[in-house]
Amino acid sequence: MQRSLSGIQPSGTLHLGNYFGAMKQFIENQNSGKYENFYFIADYHALTSLTNPEVLRESTKNIILDYLAIGLDPEKSTLFLQSDVPEHIELSWFLSNVTPVGLMERGHSYKDKIAKGLFPNTGLLTYPILMASDILIYDTDIVPVGKDQKQHLEMTRDLAMKFNQQYNVEFFKLPEPLILDNLAIVPGTDGQKMSKSYGNTINMFASKKVLKKQVMSIVTDSTPLEEPKNPDNNVSQLYKLFVTEEKYQEMREKFKNGGYGYGHAKKELLEAILEYFKDARERREELAKNPEYIEEVLRKGALKAREIARKKITEAKKIVGLMGNVYNK
Ligand code: ADP
Numbered sequence: 001m002q003r004s005l006s007g008i009q010p011s012g013t014l015h016l017g018n019y020f021g022a023m024k025q026f027i028e029n030q031n032s033g034k035y036e037n038f039y040f041i042a043d044y045h046a047l048t049s050l051t052n053p054e055v056l057r058e059s060t061k062n063i064i065l066d067y068l069a070i071g072l073d074p075e076k077s078t079l080f081l082q083s084d085v086p087e088h089i090e091l092s093w094f095l096s097n098v099t100p101v102g103l104m105e106r107g108h109s110y111k112d113k114i115a116k117g118l119f120p121n122t123g124l125l126t127y128p129i130l131m132a133s134d135i136l137i138y139d140t141d142i143v144p145v146g147k148d149q150k151q152h153l154e155m156t157r158d159l160a161m162k163f164n165q166q167y168n169v170e171f172f173k174l175p176e177p178l179i180l181d182n183l184a185i186v187p188g189t190d191g192q193k194m195s196k197s198y199g200n201t202i203n204m205f206a207s208k209k210v211l212k213k214q215v216m217s218i219v220t221d222s223t224p225l226e227e228p229k230n231p232d233n234n235v236s237q238l239y240k241l242f243v244t245e246e247k248y249q250e251m252r253e254k255f256k257n258g259g260y261g262y263g264h265a266k267k268e269l270l271e272a273i274l275e276y277f278k279d280a281r282e283r284r285e286e287l288a289k290n291p292e293y294i295e296e297v298l299r300k301g302a303l304k305a306r307e308i309a310r311k312k313i314t315e316a317k318k319i320v321g322l323m324g325n326v327y328n329k
Pocket residue numbers: 008009016017018019020021022023144145146147148149184185186187188193194195196197
């Protein structure tokens with residue numbers, strides 16, 4: 001059976017971009033019955049930009065609740081924390097030694113992050129190597145991610161090939177990204193890509209009050225209420241994600257006809273979001289009351305993941321000529 005694997009950074013609260021760009025596909029893959037599923041929280045990766053331990057702990061707790069609430073099922077998927085499988089880091093060292101510095105320097109994500117003022121630490125630069133090892137250590141076939149991760153997947157394949165060539169082995173499997181072509185980047189409240197680092201997110205698990213505030217803050221133009229408006233605006237583009245094509249076209253018509261304000265549309269959008277995530281929001285509240293259950297899920301997931309990862313590392317060591325192997329004696 002093919003393996004589907006993906007990770008998400010615990011560097012903020014889950015937003016609509018993460019959901020439609022990535023998590024929804026995790027759930028679809030999980031429920032399709034076609035894959036053996038691995039989904040993890042990329043907490044080592046978060047260290048490249050998150051320096052407050054309390055915030056990291058809170059985000060990690062939140063993201064696992066989010067995962068479970070939207071439908072990841074520990075019976076069907078192996079769910080774990082990256083930091084519970086330190087072999088990911090170990091493999092990244094093997095890959096580092098076949099990675100040209102220039103390849104990392106050309107990383108879009110790295111360049112974007114430093115342009116935004118993030119401290120250009122080495123972790124940020126070599127982030128794609130760790131991501132490659134997350135993927136390659138499990139012989140992953142399919143990696144569901146948002147469009148912005150495409151280059152990281154290309155780098156992963158590149159590093160896998162470089163290692164295989166260097167040692168003349170067929171050791172790493174080349175993974176395929178699974179990117180929904182018809183899925184545009186989800187726009188944030190300001191019309192740019194929704195991202196926690198741009199402060200333009202809509203967080204489906206926020207309190208109703210916060211959610212309302214976020215929806216109301218969506219940037220629109222100042223066309224007067226009675227006049228016709230551009231039907232493809234920031235509000236309708238988000239609304240589209242939650243409703244049928246018919247309802248979406250209805251909203252577009254109302255905008256075109258005039259006499260329909262952005263405030264009305266935002267109210268409809270808010271209702272659509274609350275309706276769409278109704279069950280998940282309720283489930284999340286229940287799960288939050290049961291931290292022992294969450295711990296057990298993560299423990300089981302990590303044990304399973306680690307067993308696979310350990311084997312891969314043992315083989316990798318042999319291939320490159322490292323003789324240390326006490327874990328397996
Ligand atoms: P952020 O940009 O908020 O830091 P991440 O980089 O942690 O989000 O992204 C986690 C996952 O969600 C990735 O697979 C990414 O492609 C996807 N994703 C994030 N934002 C969007 C967006 N606005 N539209 C589509 N997918 C997104």
